[in-house]
Amino acid sequence: MPEYDAKKVAEIHQHLHSHLPSDSALRVKALESLLVDKGLIDPRTIDAWVEAYTEEIGPKRGAHVVARAWSDPDYKQWLMKDAPAAIDKLGYLGNATAHLKVVENTDSIHNLVVCTLCSCYPFSILGVAPVWYKAAAYRSRAVRDPRGVLAEFGVVIDDKIEVRVWDSTAELRYLVLPQRPAGSDDLSEGELAGLVTRNSMIGTDRDLTAKTGGIS
Amino acid sequence: MDGIHDLGGKPGYGSIKIDEPEGPFHHAWEAREWGISRCARTPDISIDWWRHCRELIMPEDYLERPYFDSWAQTDFATYIDAGVMSLDEVVSGITDPDQYDKEIPPLPLNKTQVILEDRKSAFRFDAEIDTNPIFSIDQEVITDRQGHDGHTRLPQYARGKRGIVHAHHGAHVFPDLSAQGEETHQHLYSIVFEANELWPEVGGTNDKVYLDLWENYLSGQSI
Numbered sequence: 001m002p003e004y005d006a007k008k009v010a011e012i013h014q015h016l017h018s019h020l021p022s023d024s025a026l027r028v029k030a031l032e033s034l035l036v037d038k039g040l041i042d043p044r045t046i047d048a049w050v051e052a053y054t055e056e057i058g059p060k061r062g063a064h065v066v067a068r069a070w071s072d073p074d075y076k077q078w079l080m081k082d083a084p085a086a087i088d089k090l091g092y093l094g095n096a097t098a099h100l101k102v103v104e105n106t107d108s109i110h111n112l113v114v115c116t117l118c119s120c121y122p123f124s125i126l127g128v129a130p131v132w133y134k135a136a137a138y139r140s141r142a143v144r145d146p147r148g149v150l151a152e153f154g155v156v157i158d159d160k161i162e163v164r165v166w167d168s169t170a171e172l173r174y175l176v177l178p179q180r181p182a183g184s185d186d187l188s189e190g191e192l193a194g195l196v197t198r199n200s201m202i203g204t205d206r207d208l209t210a211k212t213g214g215i216s
Numbered sequence: 217m218d219g220i221h222d223l224g225g226k227p228g229y230g231s232i233k234i235d236e237p238e239g240p241f242h243h244a245w246e247a248r249e250w251g252i253s254r255c256a257r258t259p260d261i262s263i264d265w266w267r268h269c270r271e272l273i274m275p276e277d278y279l280e281r282p283y284f285d286s287w288a289q290t291d292f293a294t295y296i297d298a299g300v301m302s303l304d305e306v307v308s309g310i311t312d313p314d315q316y317d318k319e320i321p322p323l324p325l326n327k328t329q330v331i332l333e334d335r336k337s338a339f340r341f342d343a344e345i346d347t348n349p350i351f352s353i354d355q356e357v358i359t360d361r362q363g364h365d366g367h368t369r370l371p372q373y374a375r376g377k378r379g380i381v382h383a384h385h386g387a388h389v390f391p392d393l394s395a396q397g398e399e400t401h402q403h404l405y406s407i408v409f410e411a412n413e414l415w416p417e418v419g420g421t422n423d424k425v426y427l428d429l430w431e432n433y434l435s436g437q438s439i
Contacts, residue, residue: 001260002298004397006217006366010272012293012303017274019307020292024285025245030309031288032248034301035256037311039319046251048330053240053250056331084338094334095254099341099385116224116371118267119283124334128240128250134283136229143373143425144225144415152232163423167224169369170388170404170428171341204234 058127063196094124104177112203114142115168122173183210220275225373249284258294264395268367345387349403367395379407
């Protein structure tokens, strides 16, 4: 049982700081082998999770959700009202999305998602978060200088557009619904999904185009 | 806790390294740590206690070591704290059979099975409670000015600030107590703050910051 003693854990961290090898690969290898030795884990299941999050569970799921919302007004309405149920319809409900909220970009609103306190992310629809999302520069600046952050991503936001930053401080997770690109009227749902970038669903990308995409 | 993890608005972290390789993992060990985190967990642990243990990593390690390395270190700390591993085992990498009775290993799962497990891990944190929400939509509220030395999800930058209730989400597990092993539920709201309420350098702008905050963090009284 955990003892919930912060002082004790801080001391454990000091010991780990002094005694663990510096190489992260060695640290994780030691963790895995201890868990295997104690019968708490099977390495084949670790393999399966890595495969699942490399091949199946990633931003292409979110892109499919966005493309469906662009193509089907009823689905979009459902997604905005009850996102967990709407993504479950496509088979994408899962890790960290039971309290998903979708926030919609419009001509006058741009949404940007961050987690300043840790690294909360809607894993089952966007997969593993990019390194920058979890790094101090993004986490510290997104709430204070969102327009400067966006400029570093090559996104210039007109002064007339309101920027809304969503800091994921609870178990709610946020997905940005980007605007459908002009000139995409004739595209199928599958083709539309190909235009959606991961960053557009976090909010560090804005103007998608009907020609360039997306997630491979 | 006003620890190193509470990064919102803090200066000095420089530009964002936006150029990184495609794909979820950039090193094999990152993928292993991700997989470990998905299929093993310290017994009887709450996500809030795990987060608090990550916040307690020494500041230089928290900021300078790679992200998934901090997950491995947090796992070590919670396993040691819970008595599943000893510090000696962790440092040597060698299991001491007297330290912890070996479990019967779980059956291995394949990719199809873990995708089903992922669906099952859509955990909810809300519950019905007997009390009605104190605050209503569009009401002005003021956040707690002080904070405390344990785990909390009210960031420093949003303390003692005036905001408006944007949404009510029912009652959710209150993290400050969950990180101490007590599961209680409390009304949770999205609160919207004007950027110029939070940041002195921001002038005339309509930009806003939304945070999800529990009732204990909020007051309807003027400061």
